[in-house]
Amino acid sequence: MSYNINEKGYYGEFGGAYIPEMLYPNVEELRQNYLKIMAEPSFQEEFNALLKDYVGRPSPLYFAKRLSKKYNTKIYLKREDLNHTGAHKINNTIGQILMAKRLGKNRIIAETGAGQHGVATATVCALMGIECIVYMGEIDIARQAPNVARMKMLGATVIPALSGSRTLKDATNEAIRDWINNPIDTHYIIGSVVGPHPYPDMVAKFQAVVSEEIKSQLLEKEGTEDPTYLVACVGGGSNAAGTYYHYLDNEAVNIIAVEAAGLGVDSGESAATSVLGKEGIIHGSKTLLMQTNDGQITEPYSISAGLDYPGVGPMHANLYKTGRAEFIAITDDDAMKAGLDLCKLEGIIPAIESSHALAVFEHKTFKPDDIVVLNLSGRGDKDLQNYIDYFKL
Numbered sequence: 001m002s003y004n005i006n007e008k009g010y011y012g013e014f015g016g017a018y019i020p021e022m023l024y025p026n027v028e029e030l031r032q033n034y035l036k037i038m039a040e041p042s043f044q045e046e047f048n049a050l051l052k053d054y055v056g057r058p059s060p061l062y063f064a065k066r067l068s069k070k071y072n073t074k075i076y077l078k079r080e081d082l083n084h085t086g087a088h089k090i091n092n093t094i095g096q097i098l099m100a101k102r103l104g105k106n107r108i109i110a111e112t113g114a115g116q117h118g119v120a121t122a123t124v125c126a127l128m129g130i131e132c133i134v135y136m137g138e139i140d141i142a143r144q145a146p147n148v149a150r151m152k153m154l155g156a157t158v159i160p161a162l163s164g165s166r167t168l169k170d171a172t173n174e175a176i177r178d179w180i181n182n183p184i185d186t187h188y189i190i191g192s193v194v195g196p197h198p199y200p201d202m203v204a205k206f207q208a209v210v211s212e213e214i215k216s217q218l219l220e221k222e223g224t225e226d227p228t229y230l231v232a233c234v235g236g237g238s239n240a241a242g243t244y245y246h247y248l249d250n251e252a253v254n255i256i257a258v259e260a261a262g263l264g265v266d267s268g269e270s271a272a273t274s275v276l277g278k279e280g281i282i283h284g285s286k287t288l289l290m291q292t293n294d295g296q297i298t299e300p301y302s303i304s305a306g307l308d309y310p311g312v313g314p315m316h317a318n319l320y321k322t323g324r325a326e327f328i329a330i331t332d333d334d335a336m337k338a339g340l341d342l343c344k345l346e347g348i349i350p351a352i353e354s355s356h357a358l359a360v361f362e363h364k365t366f367k368p369d370d371i372v373v374l375n376l377s378g379r380g381d382k383d384l385q386n387y388i389d390y391f392k393l
């Protein structure tokens with residue numbers, strides 16, 4: 001049994017491409033070409049060169065000595081926070097901009113919630129000199145002013161989504177509408193392992209560099225490629241997919257996925273999709289989804305903007321359903337505490353998303369000789385105001 005995608009674009013019962021007829025040509029063009037393009041030596045060469053010299057890869061695998069001592073186990077942090085633009089998202093946008101160029105596209109659209117994916121997309125569009133349009137909910141534009149400014153400085157046009165709740169799902173609807181109207185010249189860069197097939201697989205493959213590096217780095221440090229545990233936070237699931245990718249079918253390696261419980265799983269203010277979600281279709285993919293009894297999408301909540309998503313990628317829905325991964329839900333309070341703890345113990349200020357993953361050590365006891373590799377998906381600069389407000393700094 002494999003936990004990776006099958007030829008039809010499914011992980012177990014999850015995935016597929018549930019899209020409006022008018023989007024079919026765009027998605028089909030991508031589906032027919034993505035594997036072929038990714039396998040081209042010239043693609044690999046350009047992708048790897050940019051990851052190295054522009055993003056700054058490989059990101060270090062850092063043995064966190066004081067954190068390890070506190071929890072009496074061996075903890076390694078995969079330092080995606082040190083990437084250019086401060087998180088793992090750039091791995092995917094570099095891959096997709098190269099894909100877009102090879103498909104002959106000269107216009108990029110993207111949706112963004114908190115603005116992190118918008119910034120990562122605007123960055124690679126500037127790098128390549130390609131027009132960039134980012135759809136963002138009007139409410140999010142007001143809440144995330146620094147990221148809106150970053151996108152504008154990078155040359156992107158930010159278009160407000162004025163319908164519905166004026167947040168991420170409405171921005172996504174606007175982006176899809178744009179793509180339907182501009183099928184020839186435009187590529188839609190999706191920011192996580194979500195959306196219709198082949199997006200979840202393509203994004204997972206661009207992020208897989210994370211686990212590829214973990215294997216060789218761990219071999220060098222511990223004499224084995226296999227950690228006892230892999231830990232990552234899950235919003236849509238892309239940093240986690242990258243962390244797990246080369247270990248998915250190696251069941252000697254335990255997988256832990258950390259979701260945002262918000263104010264508590266049963267509080268009504270949560271983003272713990274696997275626990276609260278039911279099977280449904282969101283953004284063209286069959287997956288687990290937070291919804292009301294009559295199938296309306298529930299507005300999620302987390303202190304962390306990047307985890308505040310009502311769905312989860314189909315790979316993760318399948319990891320949950322099959323029990324291959326252990327899912328843990330972490331509250332705002334526990335995440336914030338774990339984030340501040342890392343600052344004091346290791347001199348690293350993590351993104352609040354990553355702080356959710358770090359809280360795993362207060363929730364689960366590991367053995368002294370366990371090797372735990374945790375993906376530190378991003379740095380905390382973007383979250384400073386949140387940390388200031390929360391801790392009254």
Ligand SMILES: *Cc1c(COP(=O)(O)O)cnc(C)c1O
Pocket residue numbers: 087088089116191192193233234235236237238239240306307351353354377378379
């Ligand atoms: C966007 C983001 C996430 C969540 O997205 P995934 O696709 O689940 O990885 C996690 N951490 C950081 C730092 C982010 O910016």
